[in-house]
Amino acid sequence: MAGVNVDLAGRSYGVLIGSGLLADAASLSGGLLRKPVVPVVTDTNVHAAWGGVLAESFAKAGHEARFLIHDPGESAKSWAGLSRTVEWLLELGVERGDNIVALGGGVIGDLTGFAAAILKRGCGFIQIPTTLLAQVDSSVGGKTAINVAAGKNLVGAFHQPSLVLADLATLGTLPDREMRCGYAEIIKYGILGDAAFFDWCEANGSAMIAREADALEYAVTTSVRAKVRIVAEDERETSGARALLNLGHTFGHALEAETDYSEKLLHGEAVALGMVLAARYSARRGLVSLDDAARITAAIDAVGLPSEIAALGLDCDGQTLAAHMLHDKKMDAGTLPFILLRGIGDAFLDREVDMADIAAFLTEQLQAH
Template sequence: MPSSSRQTVTVDLSDRSYDIVIGDGVLDEAGARVAPLMGKGPRRVITVTDENVAGLHLARYRAALAAEGIESLDIILPPGEQTKSWQYLELVLEKTLAARIDRGTLMVAFGGGVIGDLAGFAAALALRGIDYVQIPTTLLAQVDSSVGGKTAIDTPQGKNLVGAFHQPKLVLADTGLLATLSERHRRAGFAEVIKYGLIREHCFYEWCAANGNAAIAGDAALLAEAVRRSCEHKADVVQQDEFETTGLRALLNLGHTFGHALEAETGYSERLLHGEAVAIGMVMAFDLSHRMGLVSGQSAGRVKQALASLGMPVDLAALPGLTVDALTAHMAKDKKVKAGTLRFVLVREIGEAFAGSEAPADLVGAVLRDAGAVG
């Protein structure tokens, strides 16, 4: 039975509203929480996960479903960003359709951001849209990618360039699962936590700077607090700008224009995790904002120092050989390009970001060179 001690954040989207249920042990309640969302057909769900998550958590998840008489057809994929591709999207859809689903069939995305994005996109496409549930297993997915309905795959042209807005029916964020992550992956995920403070709440930035290392080390209470507060911020933004039409939701991309270019140039590999790329990108965004006369050098320096003190990369020292030309070429393919002009999320102060600003190419190049890019 669901525990009354859970923390719940609601994403209020009228008839498409849904809850984010947060707490240690939420996975054991998956059956009881998923059952009310199912149609009248067979008590069966399609579960998309990866080999790592399956090895750690699939038996426990299946037991939670079985307790409510629910079966799972499991689609187990390789881990890693490379799985967010046409190849695996086709595989998921073929297996899903071969299971003779109907529009009452429920899909479950059980994994990190890659699985959540891929499975959510597959759910958006199957039968022109079936319901799905997010069960994020990483800190990054719990605080960011599982919430808000952005689904996508990567293509040779860039990251997340093919996708759809498709809101989940429920998000189950079991903070106990975060103990199975490496400290590096918790640290990378925490970059997306502190991002909320940098874009919209200075006091949350200060909380992250003060408590981040303890949370990253595995303090369960601090991790739960980080997830809850991050989800509250994400829900508030999504409620106001679900389809990224007003510019508010675009603020969540602070550091991502630089970060996605870094990920592409390093081959979407373990060489540079998404959160690590975002950390470097946020430092670059503050540096660019300073060079454009928008934010003080003192504030930009404080952010760089804070991220470094949390053990996050803040430059390209560990990534030798990246060139300005290659990185700017990747940025030219970014989704935020409009009429051939690349627009950045920039800042006026810590906790005060704004979107849609152009930046001179020479200043972007200077930022990249000062961070360690060649050329």
């Protein structure tokens, strides 16, 4: 088991990474569970696979796991899902000193975290991420949100968890498509700031997808440490350092919006495509070499992630995709910052990107064969 400490302005919490943590969740949570009844927010699929393991762990420690079970997918991360969650927590009598458990992927973690942030002006929550993407990204760092009609993650709060338990055993029930989505966020840390880790991902991507234990633990631990370093420097994304974690996301969110946040394009797939587009646009601007852009594309394509937006068969042009970006939560004073590249392992924030040029570039990509 590996451990990473998140230390933020006098507040700290641990991220534990290893196999079999769910069965020991009660003991690993220590004094965070104050009452006999522990609220657990999850979804149908995760509850069927892992709810019993968590309930048994809590029962051995004298706690009863009480479950709120949402439908799987983005639909839970909505006003309706938030209202249902908050009302349920209030019915259970959750107090500010209590901790809610989020058992699931990024949707459940974001939803539960936001509910915890606003319930009685803030209570605690424990993240137990069950997808690779959530383990290396959304469960750490305190970003919580729901989706609204105008776009993704536009209503939310910064609210750090009390503990993160990343049980690698839960990845055994994850479809390979979801594993590839997690890989997109893992290789992102190499592309944005660690060329040596990118090299390692190139060589070990298939091992991660195949769930080889040593490769998974190294990948998750390295990714979490990278994110923690950035979050500690810029917790609320005010200096620009944390914005680097959005590499691929501005392009990716536009693609998700155009595909109606559907199964046609999952979030990790959109981020993968977004990183390819960021690399190619950086090359178009003469910021990064064509070879580096091609290498990033090849590394993403090699594990079966999408690398060409033309293959999506979208019925739109670049201007339509650029218009989706104008709803991005990172808009500031009428401008949209982009994360671009000077090289593999060298990302930077560009606040002066011409949206007309972005639209023209995207039109070219949509028409490419």
